[in-house]
Amino acid sequence: MPNAGTDDNPLRVAIIGSGPAGFYVVERLFKEQGLNVEVDMFDELATPFGLVRGGVAPDHQKIKSVVRVYDRAARKPNFRFYGNVRYGRDVHLADLEAHYHQVCFTTGAQTDRNLGIPGEDLDGSHAATEFVAWYNGHPDYRDRSFDLSGENAAVIGVGNVAIDVARILCRCHDELAVTDIADYALEALRHSRIRNVYLIGRRGPAQAAFTNPEIKEMGELADADVEVLPEEARLDDLSQAYLDAHPDKALVRKLEILQSYAGRPSTGKSRRLSIRFLLSPTELIGDADGRVRAVQLVRNELYADNGGLRPRATAVTETIPADIVFRSVGYLGVALPAVPFDERRGVIPNDRGRVLAGQGKEPLVGLYASGWIKRGPSGVIGTNKPDAVETVERMLEDLRAGMVWDPAHPQVAGAERLVRERQPRYVSYEDWLRLDDIETARGKASGRPRIKLTRTEDMIAALKTAG
Numbered sequence: 103m104p105n106a107g108t109d110d111n112p113l114r115v116a117i118i119g120s121g122p123a124g125f126y127v128v129e130r131l132f133k134e135q136g137l138n139v140e141v142d143m144f145d146e147l148a149t150p151f152g153l154v155r156g157g158v159a160p161d162h163q164k165i166k167s168v169v170r171v172y173d174r175a176a177r178k179p180n181f182r183f184y185g186n187v188r189y190g191r192d193v194h195l196a197d198l199e200a201h202y203h204q205v206c207f208t209t210g211a212q213t214d215r216n217l218g219i220p221g222e223d224l225d226g227s228h229a230a231t232e233f234v235a236w237y238n239g240h241p242d243y244r245d246r247s248f249d250l251s252g253e254n255a256a257v258i259g260v261g262n263v264a265i266d267v268a269r270i271l272c273r274c275h276d277e278l279a280v281t282d283i284a285d286y287a288l289e290a291l292r293h294s295r296i297r298n299v300y301l302i303g304r305r306g307p308a309q310a311a312f313t314n315p316e317i318k319e320m321g322e323l324a325d326a327d328v329e330v331l332p333e334e335a336r337l338d339d340l341s342q343a344y345l346d347a348h349p350d351k352a353l354v355r356k357l358e359i360l361q362s363y364a365g366r367p368s369t370g371k372s373r374r375l376s377i378r379f380l381l382s383p384t385e386l387i388g389d390a391d392g393r394v395r396a397v398q399l400v401r402n403e404l405y406a407d408n409g410g411l412r413p414r415a416t417a418v419t420e421t422i423p424a425d426i427v428f429r430s431v432g433y434l435g436v437a438l439p440a441v442p443f444d445e446r447r448g449v450i451p452n453d454r455g456r457v458l459a460g461q462g463k464e465p466l467v468g469l470y471a472s473g474w475i476k477r478g479p480s481g482v483i484g485t486n487k488p489d490a491v492e493t494v495e496r497m498l499e500d501l502r503a504g505m506v507w508d509p510a511h512p513q514v515a516g517a518e519r520l521v522r523e524r525q526p527r528y529v530s531y532e533d534w535l536r537l538d539d540i541e542t543a544r545g546k547a548s549g550r551p552r553i554k555l556t557r558t559e560d561m562i563a564a565l566k567t568a569g
Contacts, residue, residue: 106203112138114512116198118189119208120145121152122483123473125172126490140180146188148529148561156240159266160281176531185529190439192525201517203506211433211474221386226394230267230430239284239556250294252425256397259430260303261311267428268301272326272373282551299375304382304413307360308341326373328363334379335364397424433479455493468507
């Protein structure tokens, strides 16, 4: 058999997951000179692009334009998309080994970390990612219910996901009506009675994970005032000393933005966003019906630990009202059938992308990972590009060393036949382009980027109707 990657024997690669991490793997593979490669991408959703479609906030359309890069790769003749095909249900690891030389898992971090406090399971306590998936029209979450009839909402965490949730809660209808937010979410938020939103961070303003554009945008909302307590906007001595020793222009700008909100007078807008620092939730307090009504918080102080600053509780506590709570304190990957998994870290154990197994942590031939399932939930969309390059370099090294699978059925047609047998209602990339046209046409009539189809059944039916 000739070496894989030649004209006679193209390198066959399967990618599980169609978000940015997966597409950056595709992009790097296609750039390799002299490599004949065929890539098949699988996703349990009928639509591609992962969190760009289902996670990026609907009022951030500019960020979503990155799909143009992915689209260029997806339109190449040596790429195929198999949507509505679930790994572990429709295709299994043994199937991939029979049809491909290598497989790369790019499934992201799909679940939230728990707070680990009493009351976390009360009605009205939600994972932030569920709310994000709901308002973005994710088929698995479109039927979730979020009671927005109370006046007070608490968002625990100060990363970009947390700030997205807070911003969507603070947006007025006119701001959301020109986005691609799911129709049912737009209607629910139109009737929202939320008036006070608390964004709560366990460390200080210098450690807040949200980016500068995100926090600046909070001061520009049409119908929500933003406030930061002056004493919480000021840096503690340890943070100031760290900043003095490690000058950071972006951090200085972030602090300037936050401090500009400190003491800002109310303009009489109908909603108020309070950004709080150095507070940790210790309990969610419920009513007699088992519904959350308040969050008990403890005041923190920072201390030096192994070169960083960590929070520890003081004796000072306070309680804030909360009729709904969104938890956004970190994310974890989900274990995949027949693939090693680190339960503590929520990632596939790997060495620069090579999947590891056994006590000696030996690389498993043919298995790779990229993105959040590889490194954990860190960085922004673009961070996945160098991460994917690192993984593909390992894949190419192993290819040159002959450390790849020897598939019994390496032909493109063989994999397509398998998918048709296991999931005849799979969605190809050509199908997605038709769905894209349908959604954008629906949106154009309403002056919106698109109106999403949010049920897989509706997508399949729309494709049949469109012919």
